[in-house]
Amino acid sequence: MIDKAVIANPRTKYGSGRGATRHFITQRLTGALNIGFTGFLIWLVFRLAGATHPEFIGIVGNPVVAILLAILIVNVVIHMRIGMREVIEDYVHDERVNRLSRLLSNFFGLAIIVLAWGALAKIAFWG
Amino acid sequence: MAARSRPLSPHLSIYRFTITMVVSIVHRITGIALYAGTVLLVGWLLAGAWGPVPLAYVNGFFAHWFGTLVLIGYTWALFQHLLGGVRYFFWDATAGMGAGQREAISWANVIGAVLLTVIAWSVYFMFRETASL
Numbered sequence: 551m552i553d554k555a556v557i558a559n560p561r562t563k564y565g566s567g568r569g570a571t572r573h574f575i576t577q578r579l580t581g582a583l584n585i586g587f588t589g590f591l592i593w594l595v596f597r598l599a600g601a602t603h604p605e606f607i608g609i610v611g612n613p614v615v616a617i618l619l620a621i622l623i624v625n626v627v628i629h630m631r632i633g634m635r636e637v638i639e640d641y642v643h644d645e646r647v648n649r650l651s652r653l654l655s656n657f658f659g660l661a662i663i664v665l666a667w668g669a670l671a672k673i674a675f676w677g
Numbered sequence: 678m679a680a681r682s683r684p685l686s687p688h689l690s691i692y693r694f695t696i697t698m699v700v701s702i703v704h705r706i707t708g709i710a711l712y713a714g715t716v717l718l719v720g721w722l723l724a725g726a727w728g729p730v731p732l733a734y735v736n737g738f739f740a741h742w743f744g745t746l747v748l749i750g751y752t753w754a755l756f757q758h759l760l761g762g763v764r765y766f767f768w769d770a771t772a773g774m775g776a777g778q779r780e781a782i783s784w785a786n787v788i789g790a791v792l793l794t795v796i797a798w799s800v801y802f803m804f805r806e807t808a809s810l
Binding site for chain 1: 705708709711712715716718719722723725726728729732733736739740748752755756759762763766769797800801805
């Protein structure tokens with residue numbers, strides 16, 4: 551019989567006991583951090599709009615800016631990965647397509663981090 | 678007792694639209710848009726790392742009216758999602774859930790996002806000629 555206790559039990563397939571609480575907390579934590587990062591990002595984009603290459607390198611290559619951007623990217627990817635997983639869980643009902651979608655989403659997030667960190671390292675260390 | 682299939686709840690098409698419902702849907706859509714939009718940020722960083730020519734190309738795209746429109750839309754999505762998150766912080770704390778309050782918070786979400794977008798871009802357009810921010 552399916553009752554509240556069965557649904558709440560993470561060992562059953564009912565409900566979402568696999569990581570729901572952790573995702574809930576992580577999502578709030580990264581979200582709160584992103585409030586601060588938003589101001590920083592908008593300042594940076596406006597500051598660098600139409601900037602020449604040396605200006606761009608000078609500002610993005612600044613250790614504080616580069617490190618903040620590196621953390622921002624990771625924080626954003628953690629947040630958007632959980633968000634996209636929630637969307638996939640809601641709309642993709644076929645188990646295999648569901649797993650595949652989540653896998654692709656993970657790869658997307660990973661690619662964003664790797665590419666951004668690569669670009670930042672190049673800018674910060676080699677100009 | 679054998680397990681029956683789970684009951685299905687009626688979906689969007691059957692409900693009257695309310696503002697709380699609209700901000701909930703918009704929160705999800707802006708979230709998905711921002712997810713895809715990270716490509717813009719990473720593309721910009723990659724262009725800057727690559728060299729002056731790719732950077733000038735990306736700068737040219739964003740200076741074009743269409744690129745600027747994309748950025749303004751991105752800024753709005755960012756503020757809408759940000760304030761939507763703040764709205765959920767209130768509701769997580771079970772604050773602002775009373776009749777009228779939840780609608781007020783949802784409207785504040787919508788209006789606040791538009792206002793912040795207008796303010797941010799007004800500041801940008803006003804000061805980009807005179808001084809670097």
